[in-house]
Structures are given as C-alpha cells and as structure tokens.
Amino acid sequence: MALKMMLAGAAAMMLRQLPLAAPVEQAPLVARGMDDLPLEPSPIEPSWIISGEPFARVGLHSRAGDDAATTAMWDCTAGEFRWYFDWDETVVILEGEVHVTAQDGSQRTLRQGDIAYFAGKTWATWRIDNYVRKIAFCRKRFPAPIALAYQLRNLLRGDKGSSGGLAA
Structure with missing residues (x-):
C-alpha cells in the first residue's frame, strides 16, 4: 500500500509540473445531417495501396477544444x-462494407450498422470491393506519464474496468 501511495504522489507531482493550456471556446453543440457534411479528397498514401485505385474523401464534423478528439x-x-491508425478510432459503418485484416491476422467484414474499434499505433489492411462510408470517432492517446497517472488512480480506487481503460 505504501508503494501505491508513493507512486501516486510521484505521478501527481509530475502532473502539477505540466503547463495547462487555456481552454478553447467551442460551441456546446455541433449537429449536421449526414448528407450535409461536405467531403474533401483525402488521398491514401500511395505506398500503402496494395491494389486498385481507391479514392477517399473526408469531412470533419467536429474537433474537441483540446484537439484530443475528432469526429x-x-x-x-x-x-x-x-x-x-495514429489515433484510437471507433468507426460506425454507414453504407457498404469493408474486409479488414488487423495486424495480428484477425479478419472481419464490417457492414452497415457495424461498430469497430482500432487501437492507435496499429496497422490494418482494408479491402473495399465497391464502396464504404463510415463515421469515425478519433481520440489521441494520452502521453505515457498521464496514462500512468490515470492507471494509478484507477488502481487506488479499486476500479476493475474490463479493459483496464482510463475511466473517469
């Protein structure tokens, strides 16, 4: 128990040293119809393309005031x-389908209505036979010291989240 308290104290001291940015003003609600969001070309890195000529587009719906999350x-x-996947990303397939092979070799076909999570700092192979449209909820990962502080806090609270996540 004493070790836990020492680690928690050290983490708290580290966090106190981090400069805090001023909050960014943002709208309390951002809402649009799916068909009202303009999509701009978003070329896939040519060296990543395995076959075909996939043409991708993206439209930013919203960005968190701290730039740590986007939709x-x-x-x-x-x-x-x-x-x-540089960021953690949760997707909801709105139209079409995609055949995904994760870097661990697991495979899954995602169709309209399916929800999937892709861990940040990982690769996946996407095969689209016709067309796919998704909404993506992206979140930057916390820097290691901050993630450690959350994990210590959860440990001290006795949180036993099934994913070992950073629950508030």
Missing part, C-alpha cells in the same frame, strides 16, 4: 490498402 465522415471507393 469525421469518411468514404472510399474500391481498392485494397494498408492503413495506419
């Missing part, structure tokens, strides 16, 4: 490519 609409035509 966007994305669509893509037929093709196969590798994709690097």
